Amino acid sequence: MNSKKLEILNTQDVLSMKGEGYYSQKTAGAKTAIDSIQEILEKSVTPLPNKEILRFADYGAADGGTSQELWYNLINLIRSRGDDRVIEIIYTDLASNDFSTLFKKMQGMHGEKELAYQKIFDNVFVHGCGTGFHQQLLATDSLSLGFSATAMHYVSEKPCQIKNHVHMVGADIAEKRQFMDQAATDWESILLSRAKELASGGRFVCMNFGIDEKGRYLGNTGGHSMFGKFNQHWKTYLDQGTITKEEYINTTFAQHYRTVEEFCAPFNDKMSEVSKAGLKLLSCSTKLTKCPYRETYENNIGKMSKKEFADSLISTTRSWSETVFKTALSDRCENESNEIIDSFYENYRAEVERDPDGHAMDYIHIIMEIEKI
Numbered sequence: 001m002n003s004k005k006l007e008i009l010n011t012q013d014v015l016s017m018k019g020e021g022y023y024s025q026k027t028a029g030a031k032t033a034i035d036s037i038q039e040i041l042e043k044s045v046t047p048l049p050n051k052e053i054l055r056f057a058d059y060g061a062a063d064g065g066t067s068q069e070l071w072y073n074l075i076n077l078i079r080s081r082g083d084d085r086v087i088e089i090i091y092t093d094l095a096s097n098d099f100s101t102l103f104k105k106m107q108g109m110h111g112e113k114e115l116a117y118q119k120i121f122d123n124v125f126v127h128g129c130g131t132g133f134h135q136q137l138l139a140t141d142s143l144s145l146g147f148s149a150t151a152m153h154y155v156s157e158k159p160c161q162i163k164n165h166v167h168m169v170g171a172d173i174a175e176k177r178q179f180m181d182q183a184a185t186d187w188e189s190i191l192l193s194r195a196k197e198l199a200s201g202g203r204f205v206c207m208n209f210g211i212d213e214k215g216r217y218l219g220n221t222g223g224h225s226m227f228g229k230f231n232q233h234w235k236t237y238l239d240q241g242t243i244t245k246e247e248y249i250n251t252t253f254a255q256h257y258r259t260v261e262e263f264c265a266p267f268n269d270k271m272s273e274v275s276k277a278g279l280k281l282l283s284c285s286t287k288l289t290k291c292p293y294r295e296t297y298e299n300n301i302g303k304m305s306k307k308e309f310a311d312s313l314i315s316t317t318r319s320w321s322e323t324v325f326k327t328a329l330s331d332r333c334e335n336e337s338n339e340i341i342d343s344f345y346e347n348y349r350a351e352v353e354r355d356p357d358g359h360a361m362d363y364i365h366i367i368m369e370i371e372k373i
């Protein structure tokens, strides 16, 4: 095994979502979560900065499918008020993202044509930006409204690999501390970058994965813990010799789930760089979005099989987690690593099919409305 694999990875190369529209097809919950904060976004486009061009940005947009209806509704609202200003919307994600599917969606060549707002409304221009959101991406003082959903839990780099788990939620105290410090530095960079981009009076609305007041987080809201299950099945492969110790350790999600306190810290300190840069927190709340696949199953007991539920649940977890497991096996040939990954998800899927009780991927988001004063 190449010892390079133990090096701390720059996460930007490896963590995009599965492409060709797979991401938004398989993540109904992410769309439900976004749609549920439509009102907050509507409030944010009421006092839009007095600029000739309305510039919007969607940070970490993946293929754009999950937020497309939100943007359609916001543009529709702006136009219905008689505001005909030029609208530029910049979709940002990592360079490895499938921007091609995103552009096709907005032009009505993929997905739901009735939401292809670039075609439907005049003077609306769609752009893509493939640079990570930890740095400034747009001209200073040019942004009217920034939005980001379910993306900023990704840290810019892993501060360490986690030895006995795959995610920081199961890391030991010292490892958790390193992730917390990295996430605090990243959060400050994210906010200072947005502070530069935003025009005065502009808003940044974000909904991020995090840990709520009850200690709940994605896939861990009372039943089985999804990250616990990932780890259990992956660890079995280590114990059986299917994967090596290095591969197991390298399987570390480049994510940190911040608590409400961690998210709010820069705003609570009037002397912080973020406060000095003119960012003010208008509101912060937490939200649980029920796993749509679990809900469909529960609403169709007797009509939907355990297998159908298990298939749908594991597909959604796979849409965003697969790259992490695959990257850890990147020294193997493609066929071999595909076989391991397929059987890993199949084992988890089969467990859910045998006994679906307690399996779900409920979302926990921390929602923040931020204003540039």
Ligand SMILES: C[S@@+](CC[C@H](N)C(=O)[O-])C[C@H]1O[C@@H](n2cnc3c(N)ncnc32)[C@H](O)[C@@H]1O
Pocket (backbone or CB within 6 Å): 015, 016, 017, 027, 030, 031, 034, 059, 060, 061, 062, 063, 066, 067, 092, 093, 094, 097, 131, 132, 133, 134, 148, 149, 150, 151, 152, 154, 156, 320
């Ligand atoms: C779970 S998806 C969320 C997509 C969409 N916003 C939604 O809510 O459905 C997270 C996205 O964040 C992107 N991402 C991760 N780190 C990023 C970074 N540093 N800069 C920009 N995008 C990033 C990933 O590539 C991925 O497309």
